[in-house]
Amino acid sequence: MFKYFKIVCKAGYLVLSQSRFLTKINKHKDEFSLIDRYNYSHDLIVKVCEKLDCLFIVNNKENLIQDSNCLFICNHQSNMDALSFLAVIEKPLTFLSKIEVLKFPYVRKVLKAIDGIFMDRKDFRSEIRCLMQVTSILKKGEQSVVIFPEGTRSKDGLHTLNEFKPGSLKPAFNSNKPIQLVAIYGGFRVLDKKLKMKKYPIQISFLNPIYPSEFKGLTTIELSKIIEDKIANEVDRLRQIDKELVLKYSYRNSKNNFDIAGI
Numbered sequence: 001m002f003k004y005f006k007i008v009c010k011a012g013y014l015v016l017s018q019s020r021f022l023t024k025i026n027k028h029k030d031e032f033s034l035i036d037r038y039n040y041s042h043d044l045i046v047k048v049c050e051k052l053d054c055l056f057i058v059n060n061k062e063n064l065i066q067d068s069n070c071l072f073i074c075n076h077q078s079n080m081d082a083l084s085f086l087a088v089i090e091k092p093l094t095f096l097s098k099i100e101v102l103k104f105p106y107v108r109k110v111l112k113a114i115d116g117i118f119m120d121r122k123d124f125r126s127e128i129r130c131l132m133q134v135t136s137i138l139k140k141g142e143q144s145v146v147i148f149p150e151g152t153r154s155k156d157g158l159h160t161l162n163e164f165k166p167g168s169l170k171p172a173f174n175s176n177k178p179i180q181l182v183a184i185y186g187g188f189r190v191l192d193k194k195l196k197m198k199k200y201p202i203q204i205s206f207l208n209p210i211y212p213s214e215f216k217g218l219t220t221i222e223l224s225k226i227i228e229d230k231i232a233n234e235v236d237r238l239r240q241i242d243k244e245l246v247l248k249y250s251y252r253n254s255k256n257n258f259d260i261a262g263i
Contacts, residue, residue, distance in 0.1 A: 014051060015106055018044055022109040034142055037113050038092040045086040045110070052190055054080070055199040055249070056088055063180075063206040069144040070180045070209065071134070071172040075231050076148035077159045078262055080187030084202050085146055086110075093144040096134055096168075098152075099126075115143070121151065131170055138175035145171065149224065157259030159188065161235060164228040166220035172212075173220060181207035181227060183234035186242055188262025196254070201245040203238045207231070 025032055025040070032040075049056075072093065074081065082095055095111060099120045102108050111118075117133050120126035134145045149168035154160055172179045183205040190200045207230055215223045243258055 014044075014047055019106060019109065022106075022113055025113045026109060034092055034115070038143075041110050041113050042086055042090065045083050049083060049087045053197070053199050054084075054087070054187075054190060055201045056084065057201055057203045057245070058088055059203065059205040061206055063208055065178055065180055065209050068178060069138060069141055070178045071138060071169070071175075072144055072146040072180045072182055073149055073164075073168065073227055073231070074146065074182035074184055075159075075161050075235055076150050076153050077184060078153060078187035078190070080190045080202065081148065081184055082107075082111075082146070084184060084187055084204060086114075088204060089144075091144065092142060093146055094137065095146045096130060096148075117145075127167070131167065134171040135174045138171055138177045144180070147171075149228075153188075155261045157261055158239070159185070159235070159261075161228060161232045164224045166224040169220045169223055169227075173215070176212045178212065179210045179215075179227070181209065181230055183207065183231045183238060185235055185238035186245070188260065190262075192260060192262045195260070196251065197246075197249050198251060199249040201242070201249055203241065203245075205234050205238060207234060 021040075025037055029037070069091075072085070074085075082097070085093065085095075092114070094114045094116050096117045096119060097111060099118045101111065101116075102118055115137070117130050117137075119130040134147070137143050137145055147168045149164040150162035151165055152162065154162055169179065171177075184203065186200065186202045189195050189197065190202070210223070210227070218226075246258055
C-alpha cells in the first residue's frame with residue numbers, strides 16, 4: 001500500500017494536471033493532427049514512466065521498420081506493456097485493446113487520443129469489426145498498430161507465453177503490411193505493491209521484421225506459430241538477463257521474488 005501512495009505522490013500531479021488537456025484533445029480531434037496528438041501522448045508517458053522509476057533497456061532498435069507503418073506483434077506480461085511502447089516508440093502507433101481498459105479514465109483518455117481500438121472479447125462481431133479497423137488504419141499508412149496476440153496477460157510466475165491467436169495477424173495479410181516482432185520482459189514489477197526497487201528494468205527487444213513477401217503462401221495459423229516460437233525464445237533469453245537486472249537494481253538485503261505474476 002505504501003508503494004501505491006508513493007506512486008500517487010510522484011506521478012499523481014502530472015496525471016491530473018494533463019488530464020484536462022487530454023479531454024480537450026479527445027473532444028476536438030479535428031484541431032490536432034495525428035502527429036501532434038501522438039507526440040503529446042508520447043512525451044507525457046515518458047514523464048510518467050520516469051516518475052514510476054522505469055528503466056527501459058531496448059535491444060536491436062535498428063530492426064525497427066523505417067520505411068512503412070506496420071503491425072507490431074508482442075507478448076503481453078503487464079498493464080505496463082502499452083505504456084512501454086508509447087515511451088520508446090517515437091512514430092505514431094495505436095493499440096488494439098480489450099474493452100475493459102475503458103474503465104480506467106486516464107488510460108482511456110490517452111488511448112483515445114491516439115485512436116485506440118477497443119474490442120469486446122466476448123463478442124465475435126466486435127472482434128471482426130475491430131480487426132477490420134486495424135486493417136483500415138494500416139492501409140492508410142500513417143500509423144502502426146500494436147496487438148498482443150495472446151489476448152490476455154501471461155499470469156504465471158515465469159510469464160510463459162499463452163498461445164497466440166492466429167486471427168491477430170489477419171490485418172497484416174489484408175493490408176499487405178510488414179509485421180514487427182517484439183519481446184518484452186519485466187514491466188510486471190512496476191505496479192506490484194509488494195516490490196520496492198531502485199529502478200524497475202523493462203527489457204524490450206525488436207526482432208527481425210517479417211515482410212509480406214516472406215509470409216506469402218503461409219496461413220495465419222502457420223505464421224502465428226513461427227512468430228510465437230521466435231518471441232518465446234527471445235523471452236526466455238530476456239528472463240535470464242532479468243535475474244541479473246533484479247539483483248542490480250534491488251535494495252540491499254531485499255528479498256525480491258524473481259518469478260512473480262505482477263500486474
